[in-house]
Amino acid sequence: MSSSGPPAGDVASDIPERKKQGKEKAKKEKKEQKPKQAPQKAKKIEGAALIGIDISKEEDLSMWYQQVLTKGQMMSYYDVAGCYILEPPSFAIWEAIQNWFNAKIKTLGVRNCYFPIFISSDNLQREKDHLEGFAAEVAWVTQGGTSKLEKPVAVRPTSETAMYPYFADKIRSHRDLPLKLNQWNNVVRWEFKHPMPFIRSREFLWQEGHTAHLTEEEAGKEVLQVLDFYAGIYEDLLAVPVVKGRKTVNEQFPGAHYTTTVEGFIAATGRGIQGGTSHCLGQHFSKMFNITVEDPTRTETGEKKPPIYVWQNSWGFTTRSIGVMVLTHGDNKGLVLPPRVAETQTVIVPVGVTAKTSDEDKASLYEEVEAIADRLRKAGVRVEADMREGYSPGYKFNDWELKGVPLRLEVGPKDLAARVVTTSRRDSGAKGTLPIDELEAAVPAFLETVQTDMFAKADQDFRSHRKVVDDWADFVPALNAKNVCIIRHCTEGPCEDEIKEMSARKDDDDAPVDARAPSMGAKSLCIPFEQPDGLVEGESKCTNPNCGKLAKKWVMFGRSY
Amino acid sequence: MSSSGPPAGDVASDIPERKKQGKEKAKKEKKEQKPKQAPQKAKKIEGAALIGIDISKEEDLSMWYQQVLTKGQMMSYYDVAGCYILEPPSFAIWEAIQNWFNAKIKTLGVRNCYFPIFISSDNLQREKDHLEGFAAEVAWVTQGGTSKLEKPVAVRPTSETAMYPYFADKIRSHRDLPLKLNQWNNVVRWEFKHPMPFIRSREFLWQEGHTAHLTEEEAGKEVLQVLDFYAGIYEDLLAVPVVKGRKTVNEQFPGAHYTTTVEGFIAATGRGIQGGTSHCLGQHFSKMFNITVEDPTRTETGEKKPPIYVWQNSWGFTTRSIGVMVLTHGDNKGLVLPPRVAETQTVIVPVGVTAKTSDEDKASLYEEVEAIADRLRKAGVRVEADMREGYSPGYKFNDWELKGVPLRLEVGPKDLAARVVTTSRRDSGAKGTLPIDELEAAVPAFLETVQTDMFAKADQDFRSHRKVVDDWADFVPALNAKNVCIIRHCTEGPCEDEIKEMSARKDDDDAPVDARAPSMGAKSLCIPFEQPDGLVEGESKCTNPNCGKLAKKWVMFGRSY
Secondary structure, rough: OOOOOOOOOOOOOOOOOOOOHHHHHHHHHHHHHHOOOHHHHHHHHOHHHHHOOOOOOOOOHHHHHHHHHHHHEEEEEEHHHHHHHHHHHHHHHHHHHHHHHHHHOOOOEEOEEEEEEEEEHHHOOOOHHHHHHHHHHHHHEEEOOOOOEEEEEEEEEOOHHHHHHHHHHHOOOOOOOOOEEEEEEEEOOOOOOOOOOOOOEEEEEEEEEEEEEHHHHHHHHHHHHHHHHHHHHHHHHHOOOOOEEEEEHHHOOOOOOOOEEEEEEEEOOEEEEEEEEEEEEEEEHHHHOOOOOOOOOEEEOOOEEEEEEOOEEEEEEEEHHHHHHHHHEEEEOOOOOOOOOOOOEEEEEEOOOOOOHHHHHHHHHHHHHHHHHHHHHHHHOOEEEEEOOOOHHHHHHHHHOOOOEEEEEEEEHHHHHEEEEEEOOOOOOEEEEEEHHHHHHHHHHHHHHHHHHHHHHHHHHHHOOOEEEEOOHHHHHHOOOOOOOEHHHHHHHEEEEHHHHHOOOHHHHHOOOOOOOOOOOOEEEEOOOOOOOOOOOOOOOOOOOOOOOOOEEEEEOEEEO | OOOOOOOOOOOOOOOOOOOOHHHHHHHHHHHHOOOOOOEEEHHOOOOOOHHHOOOOOOOHHHHHHHHHHHHHHOOEEOOOOOEEEEHHHHHHHHHHHHHHHHHHOOOOOOEOOOOOOEEEHHHHHHOOHHHHHHHOEEEEEEOOOOEEEEEEEEEOOOOOOHHHHHHHHHHOOHOOEEEEEEEEOOOOOOOOOEEHHHHHHHHEEEEEEEEEEHHHHHHHHHHHHHHHHHHHHHHHOOOOOOOEEEHHHHHOOOOOOEEEEEEEOOOOEEEEEEEEEEEEEEHHHOOOOOOEEOOOOOOOOOOOOOOOEEEEEEEEEHHHHHHHHHHHHOOEEEEOOOOOOOOOEEEEEOOOOOOOHHHHHHHHHHHHHHHHHHHHHHHHHOOEOOOOOOOOHHHHHHHHHHHOOOEEEEEOOOHHHHHHEEEEEEEOOOEEEEEEEHHHHHHHHHHHHHHHHHHHHHHHHHHHEEOOOOOHHHHHHHOOOOOEEEEEOOOOHHHHHHHOOOOOOOOOOOOOOOOOOOOOEEEEEEEEOOOOOOOOOOOOOOOOOOOOOOOOOEEEEEEEE
16 A cells, blocks of 8 residues: 555546646646745755645646645555545544534534444345435445344435434424534445545544424424534535535435535536435335324314324535535645634744754744744644754745644844744735734734635636526536536436436537536536526526426536536 | 343352341441431422432442443443443443543554454464464454354454554565554454443453654553553542553463553452553564565665564553543442542532422522532533423432432522532541632633542552561461562462462451451562662562562562452
């Protein structure tokens, strides 16, 4: 095993259609685009070629992604295909998400718990649609030690069928409602598509919330509250914009009554990506698992009503979000991490020490650097002082840029004399200064500005690539130009399937297209809650020219992950 | 599936040797011993028989344990044998342990991460002793969807072999040392012994730390630092006393250089129980996985030395600890939770409301109860106000006692008039009062007293059952009286095996013994760091009369879990 590349059977990208034609040109561009790093020190950078990203995001997203993740120490490859090692910097992001989300769901009265990883085949099979949705990718344990198990057990792909016998047991009366449980765990979906670190892996980490309610209304309210939390993780923590909406029936969760979703966008490929889903399961599972309560109301003649099947929700958010964040913000120097989730928010690098610097001056500089780090730590900033000997400042700059640390402070003898530090933003590269004596307040404020700016930039990117398309003729060209499209649609499955077929790029397409745009057909991503104007009910037609039905909603379509 | 009992193949106790002879007598005793709960309300308690523990800890520990866990909502049974559902109150304890331990290991520079649950058979087999230790209980995934896997993958029983190829890859120079990683995850050991919730289950939750060091000394230092943290979880959080020591070679971790341990004690059965282990793995794994660094020092003639195999540690702490806590503190009213880890530390129950109470008085009482709850919440106390209508105070008292809430506050019209609340301690049952206006300071202090007293009581119990035994003749009788024994010992494996054989209780034993004492032979629990006096090196003999060798250490032996 080596971290330098994926094992056999594991492909870091699922963009097989990327064509080679533009490669030479892109290589040239890359050379020109390659950012100059700490030019004044360039000659002294030792090992820069070893640690840096040597392929651009524009040239080869897949290779770039692999390098950014491994060289940024977010992820390492592993000798079981489709499984990846989450290294401390990415796990720290996951912990930040956990802390934030735990606090939010606590306000809804959700409690954390843990259900077993193994599911008996009897339980797994109790909800037909659900089983059909997952059967193809369930991993089975058939052997314990040297003995064959009497009955194989499934490794959970999700825990509805593990948890709902417990719900049936615990919910005896309407007083036991709502029941709101959540667990953080690992799930396994033995996919046979191309895996991609974070984005599509055979094992991943997530939280799964499972709740039961007396009424559809109450369940529906929670579905949206949780969806807002998911949007909050993306937008407020990861600085990644999302579109909230409802899935079409074609795309909803197997066994759901309806599915809501936050949909992200990978600007580099123009593809949509599902970010997290909050489902109302309706009464499908409560009927299969017999989860009922007495109806607390009576008939007009004062008689008991038949028992009520409870209304259930389930909602899940995964480590995929970290991959979306990397793909959104990363650049040709490596990772770019949003300050709110970065394990290290600020690095301080002493500079300006030369052969002529006296030991005394060097010592007092180093002392000041450590003092600044201490002060920032006490102010709640996650800070590192890079005091490594034997590495040039330029090398250190590259190293921390690769790791995506949002803010670099440089402190040299001249800065000290002026009582300032030099700032360098990872996201924009902008330089500036801050007064040394105001750092406790200035650095947190600075980091918040970086956070806000990162979101604004990504939001602008996504907005400019969400095209409201009126005519079918504009649909495929818009996809080819790396957009997602919002069209008037009948919301019916067969029509979606046809659109997918019709929007797959054919080799004989005449129009010049971006070679890096994906060629698969577009599927419906969601019915955005925020609907554009201009759909007249009972009048507007579905945009698919072969459909002929009336349009019910504006639906966002896109090529997607 | 039902939470009322374990599924077929799952036995809640591993005390099969418990005899029935004392059952009738015990039943009678139980009736007499059964604590009177809220006697003045006894007639009004509806459903008390349904919610209470109906078998005493003394009569049938196994049934008692099952009832305490399920009725206290710590755990539910599950339809895969040996797997259990951790309900919110027990998971909250686990989260308290996680938070405490994460803060501690952070001071050592340990970082959290996540490695895959699957291990390739190639890696699993690379360290021989380790493999032998786990081979019999590894669960294997052989099928994904409907396809048979080309190569089955193991579900991790522990992650040494998952992680050390990564260590080999990341550790290139002594500058990369120490490398200190930790992960919180689930592991599977497909045991065929009788499972017991928390204590022995096929899947359990734990943390596993894995670190690499340049020198044996540095590794050894960390082994003990972590062992102190483990003792801290037991003693400071769970109020459970432990003995720190080193395992004999017979009992150490498969593949370890040496193993240190915290050993607990279940007073109800007189059995020892391993509480958590911190291993120095030496260079066994680094040699197998080729984890080396250049030696930073030179020979006398200035030449490079051969590469150094790194020194490694691994250390793990599991959800078993929660079972030990329950067995230690629980009583015949149910759970008794230590305040520092209890999800709910204090419950407030309004009392003294009768048919004669005016609506106004009731409203002002309820208002005061809510106000007290708010004040305590703001003071950082995890508090619940039990405002349920239709339940008598007596029912509520039973309910919260069952759940182990450390402190109950009762507030009635008379209390209000006197500006006090009535206190009732879950651990001792002691009653008292606290001035209403001082609760913000008084309740946290009260809870700390409960915590300290619970530990002191359990500590006294364990101390009085650790017998220093000089003569073999006293050894088995001491075990039969539910003690663990500290004896002079040669520390050699064959002698330990013989002691185990010799100390198993035979059916033809004449001596009267406690029928509930376990009958299996005693094994070595640890070599306590705190050694009694009276072992003369080169002179004292091993206590086993058939051994004849010199004693090297005082070793703690016991029947055990």
